Amino acid sequence: MEGKKKLTGTRIGVFGKGGAGKSTLVAILSQALQKQGYDVCVIDADSTNYGLPQALGMDSPPKSLLDLYGGMVFSGGKVTCPVDDPTPLINAEINLGELPWQYYVQNDAGITLLSAGKIGDRGPGAGCDGPIAKISRDLIVHKEDSESVTLIDFKAGFEDTARGVLTKLDYAIVVVDPTTASVEIAGDMRLMIDKIKADVLPATVHLENPELVALANKLFIEASIKEVFFILNKIPDTETEEYLRVKLAKKGIEPVASISTQPSITTAWLKGMRIQSNNAKEEIQKVIDVLEEYTDDSL
Template sequence: MSTKPNRVLNGKRIGVFGKGGCGKSTVAVLLAKALKDTGYDVCLLDADSTNVGISKALGAATDPTPLLDFYGGMVFSGGFVTCPVDDPTPLKGAHISVDELPKTFQETSPEGIHLFVAGKMGDKGPGAGCDGPIAKIARDFRPSYANETPVTLVDYKAGFEDSARGNIISLDWIIVVVDPTSAAIQMAIHMRDMVAQLKAGVSPATAHLEDPAMVDLVNQLYREARVKDVLFVLNRVRDDETERYVWDRLAEHQIEPIGTIHDDPLLSAAWLKGDPIADAVNLNEAGRIVEALEEVAAGMVTRTALEPEAS
């Protein structure tokens, strides 16, 4: 029997999105560490089909084998895992006890953060197809533990694609990482609008689906989407002036970030050398973001005005 306290983020899934290189993986690792520090059990699911390196940043001994291999490979190479856009049906066996999942697909960081990798395209050769099957795994994979109800962070690849492929339906919250660029600010506004539209019941794209049962299924999945809110974290902020500038631009669109991770040379050095991100680095800032997340989850505050803007 678990004696752990019933924490407000237990069992929740939080997806980390943002433009290329804005710091999604950095924020995901820092939040995973801060959540663990606070006493949560934590899973980190690497859902970026392209970039590697998160296991090293986490200080894990090895890279876990991608779950794509466990689920039988991509449909484009004769395997079983389909793209959620063509085939919205749930991934078979996605809800799985970790005791049934071979150890090669699981890794744990020194502090006990569980790490999984959805899949990588790097070794799939030219013309391998689209990475939608990896997004399906990210959407549906749900490991269960006998004595833990972990909070799960999903580290997505850059851009909108995976959220447009329906990954937002299986997330409780979306965190958009905003670095100090106008492209990142623009993406924050677009993500906020996308979630607002989802919550307002705007229908997803189904014109490509021939089977009416599949159209019904997609519409049902979106109707039942669990996403509650979209939240914003500033990253790689150098100084107060930059922070104020980004904050003001976002405020013009009724977006109020839940926290800031400052620029830290130790972070870029860790990523360069493949070293673990040290405990001291920005962990206080990540800890404050965890507190803000808990306040949001407890319903103490609503952070984002989920009103789509007229374009």
């Protein structure tokens, strides 16, 4: 399609330790992409964090897609954990125009938000959020008049990557704050994606059904992930940034952007306001530029 923007149709997952600033990055990156003419769809795949609608300037969250797909298997529903059952989600491609209005919300800028699901209201015994990971892994959102760039805000930590969510992404972004835990997660993510790109097969010893083993292997062999990028966040000073860059370089990681500590963002989270960051515009543009450049190179 002539004039199609470079990132249109891509799926970008955002990862990091708890408190690193994943949802903050999703909020400011989605706004920056929208201002540059992209149609943006955000999928909230964090099973316990309820703050993303507020961060995007929305009055209320959408209804959980977990309900749309029949609930989680642990409560008698239909959606299984991808570790136990790598079978793709049925009817994973949805057209927004045909989706009941309760399952998505849009802010005044036109950014669309969907929620894969939350476990807080599911009751005892429903604490495994694997089914939510399956929805976020497989969900493809179409619009009648345009294709979106999709940003997915994953749960904190590394667990969802082990569930195979990386296999259906085009790019991953890891947010790194000034902590040893963040550096370690960044290194683990770099190693994980390198292994996927090298066709290293997933762990399947726990799967007794040979068909499921073959399916799990197929998902990883056919993985669409192209690259992972790293962004420093909550950086208080130059000394801290330089120290982090040295630590990450030892793991073969060079961050593409660095966002400084911003008290206004902390205040916005506290007061339930939309997340905005004029001070980070230049660094966010670096992220968009590297994504677009890499997309050009991979075509």
